Amino acid sequence: MSILAYADADALGRVLSVDTATVIVRIDDVPKLRSLQVNRLVVLQSSLAGQHLIGIVQKITRTAIEEKAEVADVESSELVHPEVNLVRVTLIGTLIDQVGAKSNVFRRTLETVPEIDANCFALEGDKLTRFMQVISAVSGDGHRLSLGVYTLDPAAEAFVNGNKLFQRHAVVVGSTGSGKSWTTARLLEQIAQLDNANAIVFDIHGEYGSLKGDGFHHLRVAGPADIEAHRSIADGVLHLPYWLLSYEALVSMFVDRSDQNAPNQAMVMSRAIVQAKTDYLTKGGHADVLANFTIDSPVPFAIDAVLLALEALDVEMVPGSGGREKQGDFHGKLSRLIQRLESKRGDRRLGFLFPGTTATQDYGWLDGLVAALLAGRKAKGDKGGVKIIDFSEVPSDILPLIVSMVARLAFSVQQWLPSGARHPVALFCDEAHLYIPENASSGAAENSIAVFERIAKEGRKYGVGLVVISQRPAEVNRTVVSQCNNLIAMRLTNGEDQAVVRRLLPDSLGGFGDLLPVLDTGEALVVGDAILLPTRIRIATPTNEPLSGTIDFWDRWADAKASSDLGQAIDSWRRQTVVK
Ligand SMILES: Nc1ncnc2c1ncn2[C@@H]1O[C@H](COP(=O)(O)OP(=O)(O)O)[C@@H](O)[C@H]1O
Ligand SMILES: [Mg+2]
Structure with a gap:
């Protein structure tokens, strides 16, 4: 049974002309025309039974016939209508009722084009929801990753294929404040619910500390206070000794x-x-x-x-x-x-690299670190499979070295595991432009780029998926970005950044680039093999919001009681430890 069973009477209108993948549809019913919007999906009758063509509305025009000389194919008998309403549709794929044992299969190919006078229907409501589930390819009872709802039809939940999203890497881009961290939190919360989840989040600003639940394991790179208090991995504090750095x-x-x-x-x-x-x-x-x-x-x-x-x-x-x-x-x-x-070894801020204790010199110490970083949650009560590592105390000049050290560790362990024993891991790289830059300005950055390029190119083989998150896609290493087959693009205002994202879009969808600056906060354009159908999605809010580092200037200035202890700050600065 086709999920797209329409009655002829439901038709919006009929096909007036066809040109490879572009179809012009004429709509005479004005109320139906009003319900139609640019970027909505439509269904066109195919010349083959059991197939429907799916298209995206690109343009809607309403023209008085008297002035419309170029609409020559409009017969004179139809001049009773004072106007002609034309809709331009780009065909994007075919829904086939039955392929072998599978029903409702969507393909991005166009085996046929619609015939003149073929019916055109709106794809909305239940049909759209069912269609979206087909698109995510994991409809039914599998684990579906829900991003939110389809912007143009909030009744339709938007799913992505959780296998494909991580297999072929993903990028999440958007200007600051567009909703990247919330989107990331939304993804992480769903991952964390899986029994054997395995993900590492490079949390550069300590934003994801607020994500709660059994599925999360919060870790932080040791700061000076942690070193003083002799905290270790059991306290969620990571030491990353120098001997783990590559030569x-x-x-x-x-x-x-x-x-x-x-x-x-x-x-x-x-x-x-x-x-x-x-x-x-x-x-x-x-x-x-x-x-x-x-x-x-x-x-x-x-x-x-x-x-x-x-x-x-x-x-x-x-x-x-x-x-x-x-x-x-x-x-x-x-x-x-x-x-x-000597000066690095004595730098208090680098205590995580040069621990005063001898524990990290033990031969077996690495086992504990790797277990903490890469273990999935095997049983209830075990630490969560989503490891959020807070790097906020790592000095920015060596941030690329330290993040890439952890990434290299994860990748190497996966590489040295026998192929049958590999448990896939996704690396979430927040603020990626800070440590996977396009222009390496230091040896540290060059090292990090090499590590991440390798993972981008070879990660799939070893079950390492990358999720690159950045507000400046133009400043993230091109090779890494171009290896990402899935794009979650949020509002993006900078022209250079838009250009990078446009290049990631398939040719037929180049027009989507125009949407980048007008997307709402929390709204994303999702394109790639995890979704098959390029869609504009309103990302649902996470249960626990990431911590925003934004300070409300005006409100704080207006606050009569606001105070800050400047002397304490100077004291902390001198001692390189936050004095409380
Ligand atoms: N999906 C969403 N729905 C509603 N509001 C959102 C959504 N995502 C983000 N926001 C709003 O936008 C703000 C900035 O989001 P954030 O994810 O921190 O942006 P970014 O990481 O891109 O700088 C949030 O504090 C929230 O108020
Ligand atoms: Mg953010």
């Missing part, structure tokens, strides 16, 4: 690229790190690892040993000619590297 990441952190000795410093550092890792493995009796590890292997090492080795080389004297001593190859060339290393 390139370590170099970008400690070696100043503009230093003329930079290549020497990087080389000496690599030798010292390999030596320190070798010592660590030898002492621990890990002969099997010792034989095969690389500089990038996640093996702890003593940063102090590296520092000592560098210091020795920096002042080294070697035997020269005539029994006199001369300066070693690296004499004086490592001073700035040593200085940078």
